[in-house]
Amino acid sequence: MSLISIGKRMPAQVVNKDLQNERNKCTFNQEEFTLWWVGGEEQLKEKRSRESYFESQPEFQDKVPLHFASHQELYEETVRKATVIFTKVKKLLTEQGKYDEKKYVHFMEALLGTGFIKEGNPLGIHFSMFIPAIVGHASPEQQDQYLKKALNCEIIGSYAQTELGHGTFLRGLETTATFDPQTDEFVINSPTLTSYKWWPGALAQTVNHCVVMAQLYSNGKCYGIHPFMVQVRDSDTHMPMPGIDIGDIGDKMGYKGVNNGYLGLKNVRIPRTGMMMKNAKLMRDGTYVKPSSSVLAYGTMVFVRVIIVRNMAQSLAKAATIAVRYSSVRRQSHINPELPEVQVIDHVTQQAKLFPLVAKAIALKLTSDNLWQMYERTTSDLNSGSLDRLPELHAIACCLKVVSTSDTATGVEVCRLACGGHGYLTCANFLNYYSLASAASTYEGENTVLLLQTARFLVKMWNQAVQGKQLMPTVGYLQNYVGKQVQQFPWSDSVPVIISAFQAVVANKLRIACQSIEKRKAKGATPEEATNMTGLELIQVAEVHGRWFVLQSAYEMFEKACQKASAPLVSVMQNLCKLVVYDEALRIRGDLLRFTTMTETDLVKLEQNYEACLQALRPNAVGIVDAFDYPDFVLGSALGAYDGNVYERLFAEAMKSPLNQEPVNKTFELYLKPLMKSRL
Numbered sequence: 001m002s003l004i005s006i007g008k009r010m011p012a013q014v015v016n017k018d019l020q021n022e023r024n025k026c027t028f029n030q031e032e033f034t035l036w037w038v039g040g041e042e043q044l045k046e047k048r049s050r051e052s053y054f055e056s057q058p059e060f061q062d063k064v065p066l067h068f069a070s071h072q073e074l075y076e077e078t079v080r081k082a083t084v085i086f087t088k089v090k091k092l093l094t095e096q097g098k099y100d101e102k103k104y105v106h107f108m109e110a111l112l113g114t115g116f117i118k119e120g121n122p123l124g125i126h127f128s129m130f131i132p133a134i135v136g137h138a139s140p141e142q143q144d145q146y147l148k149k150a151l152n153c154e155i156i157g158s159y160a161q162t163e164l165g166h167g168t169f170l171r172g173l174e175t176t177a178t179f180d181p182q183t184d185e186f187v188i189n190s191p192t193l194t195s196y197k198w199w200p201g202a203l204a205q206t207v208n209h210c211v212v213m214a215q216l217y218s219n220g221k222c223y224g225i226h227p228f229m230v231q232v233r234d235s236d237t238h239m240p241m242p243g244i245d246i247g248d249i250g251d252k253m254g255y256k257g258v259n260n261g262y263l264g265l266k267n268v269r270i271p272r273t274g275m276m277m278k279n280a281k282l283m284r285d286g287t288y289v290k291p292s293s294s295v296l297a298y299g300t301m302v303f304v305r306v307i308i309v310r311n312m313a314q315s316l317a318k319a320a321t322i323a324v325r326y327s328s329v330r331r332q333s334h335i336n337p338e339l340p341e342v343q344v345i346d347h348v349t350q351q352a353k354l355f356p357l358v359a360k361a362i363a364l365k366l367t368s369d370n371l372w373q374m375y376e377r378t379t380s381d382l383n384s385g386s387l388d389r390l391p392e393l394h395a396i397a398c399c400l401k402v403v404s405t406s407d408t409a410t411g412v413e414v415c416r417l418a419c420g421g422h423g424y425l426t427c428a429n430f431l432n433y434y435s436l437a438s439a440a441s442t443y444e445g446e447n448t449v450l451l452l453q454t455a456r457f458l459v460k461m462w463n464q465a466v467q468g469k470q471l472m473p474t475v476g477y478l479q480n481y482v483g484k485q486v487q488q489f490p491w492s493d494s495v496p497v498i499i500s501a502f503q504a505v506v507a508n509k510l511r512i513a514c515q516s517i518e519k520r521k522a523k524g525a526t527p528e529e530a531t532n533m534t535g536l537e538l539i540q541v542a543e544v545h546g547r548w549f550v551l552q553s554a555y556e557m558f559e560k561a562c563q564k565a566s567a568p569l570v571s572v573m574q575n576l577c578k579l580v581v582y583d584e585a586l587r588i589r590g591d592l593l594r595f596t597t598m599t600e601t602d603l604v605k606l607e608q609n610y611e612a613c614l615q616a617l618r619p620n621a622v623g624i625v626d627a628f629d630y631p632d633f634v635l636g637s638a639l640g641a642y643d644g645n646v647y648e649r650l651f652a653e654a655m656k657s658p659l660n661q662e663p664v665n666k667t668f669e670l671y672l673k674p675l676m677k678s679r680l
């Protein structure tokens, strides 16, 4: 099959000349790149036909952009669109007969990850947390009861964990579920204002069910937080159920379609079997049966942290696509005064803003593939009763969630800045990408808190290494650094050596952090106090460990891809890999000077190599972002459209402003005229 034939969309309008020139310069076969990026011919065909379908649906066309809508109108419109999407696909999900995680995740990526609803999908939480919570926490009988109904949206749910008073410290949650042996029921209560659930997505007006995390009490004893299935609204009328106080928490910086809500429960009774009993159980007489590990109650969060990494890679790739295309169309200033003004992408500083982000987006996507494989292996182990790899998965998922969300949030902002003033317009669509990434830096575990979780694991692993114990694969490298003194790692500018230098930085900083903890304990601090005082060192260690994992994953995956790719594509891939590695290395240059034999001369060489990568990528920049294959309606940006007709599109967007629909606004008569006519 000819590569170009897989349902590729062609632009309807004339393409901007500069953008067309960029495409003519591209040295590699874009379709070959796209096939690699999306995972194969079948995936590409399916993706393009799905996108064409949704693009052609009149139900998806906004007459007036939603950013002009009120809070309520926006919610109502996003619910309408979400139901269009899921009515189309719910048959697919239930047809499988049984839940198949691979297919399910693929479906999620296709329909939630793509961002068909730019402002956030009010049914997103149902698919990304409620259903995974059923899979992770419900017994087989409970899965029979809820899973199929949830998959085909007969019931719609949220995941209600965070409260007004506590989001991070889960042991501090106050909602109670007290077992009543007389009636074989749990009585669920929000005893204080701070115990009100606050934030759960879609909770406000969208869902009728909820997995509620609450402190389990039986026979007067508290057993910690557990998940309970609670019906919050009537299935026919959607009125709140008795004892349920529920509503919207108000407008937010972004995710405006997601309908985040509050929930108070007053003596709400659910059957004992409403407790999700795959892991812990409560018997008829109130006896509590412990799970094999108490952290299994946190399982849904691990799953979501894993998929966030993929979601961030896609968001960054979209933002970079917009900024790279715009930078090729925008002309500003002369480099040679004799020649016309240059495309802004020819300013090296502009290349340094954008090209590393293109490479980073790809590296994050490759990392998410790797992480997903780890997740699958660990869940399969868990299903056969082994918890051995769970701490490792938890630790790596935490720091990767942090690196991916923080780099995407800052990366999108860099893309906005790279588009000058026009980048600040809502129709450029950076606001949506930024607010999604910024929200993800907080939700599913606040980023600093998650780095401390990774650090906790690393400290534990360091101590095990010191004792000569075997370490888990992602931290196996620590074993090479056990010893009393800081070790200078032998620097060279080859990519694999630089990646290993990251290990040296982690190991040496970890050694110093562990020593700091010990010194503080020796001075009388408790272990918790000493750890808190060492917090700054610990979060740095955890972040570099995450960055090492990204580089290692990207390197291995690029190497693998290069074995099959054509020569021109191999050259592009090698350059992208080098760029992301050099960029990350320059970011931690201080640590490299401290913990490796890198000299001033080596550093200058590294900077030169980095600049050479920018130069090498220049002719292919547009080719690469085109090959990400995001259709215009998915990018949703006047600056990033395939045809590059930026100025026409900006004008057309401005014409949609409600303020431009009448020649004179009423404020003239009401306020301006009186001001102008008033005499002192």
Ligand SMILES: CCCCCCCCCCCCCCCCCCCCCC(=O)SCCNC(=O)CCNC(=O)[C@H](O)C(C)(C)COP(=O)(O)OP(=O)(O)OC[C@H]1O[C@@H](n2cnc3c(N)ncnc32)[C@H](O)[C@@H]1OP(=O)(O)O
Residues within 6 Å of the ligand: 105, 108, 109, 112, 113, 124, 125, 128, 129, 159, 161, 162, 167, 168, 169, 170, 171, 201, 295, 298, 299, 301, 302, 304, 306, 307, 308, 310, 311, 368, 369, 372, 390, 391, 394, 442, 443, 444, 445, 446, 449, 453, 456, 457, 460
């Ligand atoms: C190829 C395909 C690839 C895939 C592609 C797929 C693409 C699909 C794309 C689709 C697009 C959709 C995008 C997504 C949209 C999502 C929307 C979501 C919206 C947001 C939802 C939310 O926002 S929902 C609430 C989340 N709220 C938190 O996130 C609370 C944080 N707070 C804690 O998580 C705990 O509170 C905290 C701090 C740990 C302390 O907990 P604590 O005090 O109990 O624990 P300690 O620190 O004492 O730790 C005690 C021991 O537990 C260990 N441990 C702790 N956690 C563990 C765990 N999870 N697993 C294992 N082990 C764990 C630890 O490592 C210790 O182990 P050890 O003792 O051995 O050292």
Ligand SMILES: Cc1cc2nc3c(=O)[nH]c(=O)nc-3n(C[C@H](O)[C@H](O)[C@H](O)COP(=O)(O)OP(=O)(O)OC[C@H]3O[C@@H](n4cnc5c(N)ncnc54)[C@H](O)[C@@H]3O)c2cc1C
Residues within 6 Å of the ligand: 125, 159, 160, 161, 162, 165, 166, 167, 168, 169, 198, 199, 200, 201, 255, 260, 439, 442, 443, 444, 445, 446, 447, 448, 449, 452
């Ligand atoms: C858009 C969005 C959607 C959400 N959706 C959901 C949902 O569907 N379901 C749900 O249950 N929740 C949801 N949440 C809530 C979210 O999970 C929490 O807000 C998040 O876990 C952070 O907790 P917090 O708000 O308590 O922050 P806090 O813990 O109060 O954080 C405040 C500051 O304190 C610091 N801090 C706190 N503890 C420590 C510590 N131990 N060590 C060092 N520093 C610390 C943090 O680093 C941060 O700087 C959502 C939040 C957002 C923004």
